Amino acid sequence: MRWLAFAILCAPATAAADHWAESLKGAATAEYEASYVHAYERPAMDEGEADGLGLAGLRARGQVGGDLVGYSIGVDLHAGATAPGGFAYDCAFYPMGLGVRFGKWSRFAVIGGVAAAGATGTIDDAVILPAEASLELALGSRLRVIARGRLGWVAGAPSRQDGSPTVAFADELDASFSIRLGSRKSDFGLAGRGYYLGVGYREAEGSRFVGAVIGHSIDFATR
Amino acid sequence: MRSLGILAAALATSCVIAPRKLRAPPNDQATVMLISGGLAHPMDEIARHPWFAVRRAGEQSFRFIEVGGGGGEDPFQNSPYVDPILHEVWRGAEAERAIECLEREAPPWLNALDYWPYPGPNSNTFGDVMLRRCDLHASLPATSIGKDYRGWFGAGVTSEGTGVQIETPLLGLKVGLQEGIEVHVIGLAFGVDFWPPAIILPLGPGRLGFADR
Numbered sequence: 499m500r501w502l503a504f505a506i507l508c509a510p511a512t513a514a515a516d517h518w519a520e521s522l523k524g525a526a527t528a529e530y531e532a533s534y535v536h537a538y539e540r541p542a543m544d545e546g547e548a549d550g551l552g553l554a555g556l557r558a559r560g561q562v563g564g565d566l567v568g569y570s571i572g573v574d575l576h577a578g579a580t581a582p583g584g585f586a587y588d589c590a591f592y593p594m595g596l597g598v599r600f601g602k603w604s605r606f607a608v609i610g611g612v613a614a615a616g617a618t619g620t621i622d623d624a625v626i627l628p629a630e631a632s633l634e635l636a637l638g639s640r641l642r643v644i645a646r647g648r649l650g651w652v653a654g655a656p657s658r659q660d661g662s663p664t665v666a667f668a669d670e671l672d673a674s675f676s677i678r679l680g681s682r683k684s685d686f687g688l689a690g691r692g693y694y695l696g697v698g699y700r701e702a703e704g705s706r707f708v709g710a711v712i713g714h715s716i717d718f719a720t721r
Numbered sequence: 722m723r724s725l726g727i728l729a730a731a732l733a734t735s736c737v738i739a740p741r742k743l744r745a746p747p748n749d750q751a752t753v754m755l756i757s758g759g760l761a762h763p764m765d766e767i768a769r770h771p772w773f774a775v776r777r778a779g780e781q782s783f784r785f786i787e788v789g790g791g792g793g794e795d796p797f798q799n800s801p802y803v804d805p806i807l808h809e810v811w812r813g814a815e816a817e818r819a820i821e822c823l824e825r826e827a828p829p830w831l832n833a834l835d836y837w838p839y840p841g842p843n844s845n846t847f848g849d850v851m852l853r854r855c856d857l858h859a860s861l862p863a864t865s866i867g868k869d870y871r872g873w874f875g876a877g878v879t880s881e882g883t884g885v886q887i888e889t890p891l892l893g894l895k896v897g898l899q900e901g902i903e904v905h906v907i908g909l910a911f912g913v914d915f916w917p918p919a920i921i922l923p924l925g926p927g928r929l930g931f932a933d934r
Contacts, residue, residue, distance in 0.1 A: 530767065530909070530924060556907060575907055683762050691763030714924050716763040 525719035535709035548620035550581035561597035570595035586617035603636035624655035642678040662701040671701040691716040741807040751816035758802025771848035788844035809859035822855035841870025852880035862927030863910035
């Protein structure tokens with residue numbers, strides 16, 4: 499009898515929890531990316547710094563929440579080399595953020611977290627507190643604009659602080675603008691994929707870099 | 722910048738020169754074929770699944786030895802996998818020996834499989850393990866994510882038998898005469914194959930250049 503009373507009391511709460519779980523909407527993106535940026539503007543008396551930075555790896559982003567607004571997270575795992583030669587890495591974890599889905603296929607997110615990045619011999623190893631804003635905008639069924647900007651506040655590497663000539667309140671700036679050409683389907687949820695090509699831009703240690711970005715991206719979302 | 726554009730165009734058109742024709746040999750001898758297919762959209766360009774299509778002499782249809790399992794008269798039709806690639810064919814006495822070995826080695830491995838799509842063990846780990854256990858000299862493409870999974874740490878001879886590899890889930894290295902040089906970063910393979918010449922990439926058919934033969 500006690501179990502019956504318990505079940506009757508808990509039934510509305512269980513139903514509400516079920517309804518809440520069913521109403522959750524999600525979206526995720528994974529990008530395999532290779533990029534190279536080369537310095538085109540250097541401060542005077544700047545020796546021993548990297549002229550170029552090439553990275554390859556995986557970028558993953560996820561969002562869960564309502565139809566429009568959701569909680570966003572992300573992970574970056576990139577490794578590569580600098581010119582002159584040195585092993586380079588850039589890994590980040592973004593445990594907090596806010597994303598907005600607009601339309602079925604487009605979204606905007608701002609996320610923040612912690613990163614570790616550096617290169618042997620040319621870029622001092624540092625812990626970075628990054629904040630990233632990203633936009634994925636569907637233009638018809640085949641084209642997708644992928645724009646991304648990341649500001650970084652550097653800890654543990656004085657040489658990398660105040661390194662962005664444009665943004666006075668941050669130490670580093672990374673940005674990219676790419677166009678993806680691909681396909682999308684809505685058989686089971688919403689899913690698309692394609693290769694993208696774009697422009698990469700970086701400001702660090704007083705230098706400005708520009709280069710190219712190439713990658714393959716896939717995206718998923720609930721309806 | 723221009724070379725990156727060319728690379729993008731080549732990847733987008735899945736540029737592999739001289740791939741094996743998707744044609745099953747006659748059934749006068751036993752046949753084993755190593756085939757892989759891309760996962761369904763949108764994963765088709767980044768992940769593949771392998772199967773051994775086996776047929777004894779005189780039989781009409783193929784049986785698939787894989788994680789999953791099926792079969793049919795057309796060894797290249799294995800739904801839901803798309804864009805099949807034929808990697809290797811064994812015939813005659815070699816195929817008979819391979820079938821016996823696969824039938825002996827596959828069931829216990831599959832029964833003990835604690836499947837993880839990434840980084841493994843998964844269907845590609847199964848394919849690579851069977852190649853090594855049955856001494857079948859071939860390799861899976863770079864997009865067979867999980868083929869190099871060896872647990873937290875592993876080292877040994879490669880599936881093609883002419884090289885060595887050392888692996889962790891984070892980083893790995895494969896070096897060999899036929900294998901070329903492959904660096905594995907979080908399960909993604911990048912490298913150079915010297916013969917047939919190709920750049921190894923974890924996208925599309927897994928290589929840019931001549932097909933692996």
